[in-house]
Amino acid sequence: DAGITQSPRHKVTETGTPVTLRCHQTENHRYMYWYRQDPGHGLRLIHYSYGVKDTDKGEVSDGYSVSRSKTEDFLLTLESATSSQTSVYFCAISEAGLSYNEQFFGPGTRLTVL
Amino acid sequence: RKEVEQDPGPFNVPEGATVAFNCTYSNSASQSFFWYRQDCRKEPKLLMSVYSSGNEDGRFTAQLNRASQYISLLIRDSKLSDSATYLCVVRGDNYGQNFVFGPGTRLSVLP
Numbered sequence: 179d180a181g182i183t184q185s186p187r188h189k190v191t192e193t194g195t196p197v198t199l200r201c202h203q204t205e206n207h208r209y210m211y212w213y214r215q216d217p218g219h220g221l222r223l224i225h226y227s228y229g230v231k232d233t234d235k236g237e238v239s240d241g242y243s244v245s246r247s248k249t250e251d252f253l254l255t256l257e258s259a260t261s262s263q264t265s266v267y268f269c270a271i272s273e274a275g276l277s278y279n280e281q282f283f284g285p286g287t288r289l290t291v292l
Numbered sequence: 293r294k295e296v297e298q299d300p301g302p303f304n305v306p307e308g309a310t311v312a313f314n315c316t317y318s319n320s321a322s323q324s325f326f327w328y329r330q331d332c333r334k335e336p337k338l339l340m341s342v343y344s345s346g347n348e349d350g351r352f353t354a355q356l357n358r359a360s361q362y363i364s365l366l367i368r369d370s371k372l373s374d375s376a377t378y379l380c381v382v383r384g385d386n387y388g389q390n391f392v393f394g395p396g397t398r399l400s401v402l403p
Contacts, residue, residue: 211391220379221336221393268335279383280326281391283335
């Protein structure tokens with residue numbers, strides 16, 4: 179299994195509080211991604227990074243920000259959590275230069291915003 | 293139209309059955325194709341990449357039809373452990389990182 183960890187694995191928070199989720203990889207892959215998964219919607223891309231300090235928005239980026247100060251860490255921040263951000267969040271990694279560039283996923287973080 | 297669509301399922305099949313899943317994609321420029329499986333409350337895991345000529349891995353066979361823009365996954369001799377949701381994933385082009393996920397098809401293999 180690819181070396182990807184996410185922390186925390188579970189979190190319950192209240193509306194309006196800031197929340198930061200961490201993704202850590204030991205594979206030295208260039209690309210990192212944050213997805214959310216909700217019933218009826220499948221996996222949707224929030225933000226992704228193509229290198230240290232290089233990030234871009236995905237399909238559902240409103241209300242989220244990211245940072246990548248080191249190759250191995252990609253942080254997702256909810257500046258002011260809302261109930262609509264209750265979801266399962268998955269981090270993924272992939273490497274450029276490989277013909278098929280498969281993504282590998284972390285174990286996920288279950289976030290509940292009350 | 294969604295970018296990636298899959299059979300809605302669920303599929304309930306007996307052990308030993310053969311089951312096929314279909315997936316269609318709308319972006320004709322798509323370059324890479326994958327099948328992932330996802331167990332309940334777990335992360336998606338790569339099952340197999342789908343090559344232009346089709347490919348097989350044990351009981352699993354994947355086919356790609358670029359002209360019709362669809363991908364299929366065939367599972368032979370189903371096992372109880374094959375019960376999962378199967379996700380079709382399409383990557384937009386060789387330079388981008390635009391992975392688009394289908395909604396998934398749930399498979400239950402029954403004893």
